[in-house]
Amino acid sequence: MKRPINLVCACAATVALALSGAGIAAAVPVEQLESVTTYDTDSARKGIGATSGLIDSLIKDTTPVEENIAYAKETSVLTGIPTKSDLTIQTMKGAELLKIGVPGFKWGEKRELSILKKGSQEVVSNPTSDGVQILWKINKGSGTESLELKTELPDGSKWGKESDGSISLQRKATDDFSEVVMKSGVPWAIDATGKKLPTSYIIDGDKVYQHVQTDGAVFPVVADPDFAWWGSLAICVAEVASIFVPGAQIIKGAKAAKAIAFLAKSPKLKKIIDSLGGLNKAIHTMLGKLQGKKYGEVTERVLKKLLEEGKGALFDILGIGGCYGVYAN
Structure with a gap:
């Protein structure tokens, strides 16, 4: 999902990713992450595979990347959007860069597309000028598969559930008014045949989980949680x-x-x-x-x-x- 926007929020909300199957596993500390190497897009496509053209589409839409993809080794925790100390968001009007990186990777003045693996699951995180798009690919599994989004929220902010199943990050702008500063799309997941699978977001304080029910699914299964900054009333x-x-x-x-x-x-x-x-x-x-x-x-x-x-x-x-x-x- 991409939404035209004049301004991104002048606050920092950072998100870290972790994967698990049939439950939530504790994330590996950042210090234990292995170093990150880069591959060109052709190598990355071969390494991760393209599901329904979505990965190719993400690579194509990620500009002005110089055909680089950050890739973490199999043993790394899946951390596509790292903790606050690893994230830089240029916030005011006119800023075009949303820098998102894997700990240990040195960023230049450009956006990057991160592809990370853990077990049978893969995640592509694509920073956009107004938010972040995450492609979650499940190659095999049973029961409920889970993607964990760990967030560090701005003071006075909290996640809330919307009636359509999406979630929004709200913060108190004035004594009488709370504003939405970030919003997700409606959660969705499909299997290899295009069948829609039951999926939902679960909020637990500063953590957000997307659960997908994969019973009877034809793998691979793909989900696409994405988030966009909203204009700030403050x-x-x-x-x-x-x-x-x-x-x-x-x-x-x-x-x-x-x-x-x-x-x-x-x-x-x-x-x-x-x-x-x-x-x-x-x-x-x-x-x-x-x-x-x-x-x-x-x-x-x-x-x-x-x-x-x-x-x-x-x-x-x-x-x-x-x-x-x-x-x-």
């Missing part, structure tokens, strides 16, 4: 505050001038802004909407047009792209 609020003159409800001159020039070329969007009382009031009203404030039917309808019509361009010009990221998600 950052949106900070961005809006930064464009206004301190102590006044007026947008700073340079920002206002750029916005006015842009609106002069977008009469439809200018009409929407004017109907909200002008640029200053429109931005404050928009922020109130994103914070959960309720307005009258007419204002709600106009705000929706404002958020949709500009497609984020006006927000970027003003320097509040994070606000559009909140709305888009």
Whole structure:
């Protein structure tokens, strides 16, 4: 799953992977991990095998990797996304790198695709510009197979279950509002014939497990847990505050001038802004909407047009792209 996003969260939530069959095994300490070597993509395809083209697809979509894949030896714990000390997330708007590595591997200024094995199971972890995608391949087994995601959560954050079976990481943004900062896709798993298998996420504090029931399945079985950062309301609020003159409800001159020039070329969007009382009031009203404030039917309808019509361009010009990221998600 890939979701366009203007901003990734200005907080760190790190995830480590561990595999087990019919139960959860304790992860091997990081110090016991063997060194990591690299292979080109052709060697990696032969070594791990391509299931339904998914691995090839992940390799193809991982850019700008210089055809490198990190591979941990059979005896290593499966740790595709390591602990906090091994993870670097560039968080603010404009950052394109989400660096995820295996302990012991030295990262350059590029994204990497990690392929790791343990027993009959394999995991490909693919960092994207807005999150991480994990391909879990089970070559044989019986009963319930489990993938463990160990996380180190930001202060005030916790995992929660959504009605569709997905999970979200929520943190308290203000005294009255909690925001979603990361969300998974709906869990799924299929066997070699394409048959859908029963699967679900289980939350245990800072640990998340994906369980797959493999009885009667034709192997290999593939699952695809993936997570994406969501726009941060806390950052949106900070961005809006930064464009206004301190102590006044007026947008700073340079920002206002750029916005006015842009609106002069977008009469439809200018009409929407004017109907909200002008640029200053429109931005404050928009922020109130994103914070959960309720307005009258007419204002709600106009705000929706404002958020949709500009497609984020006006927000970027003003320097509040994070606000559009909140709305888009």
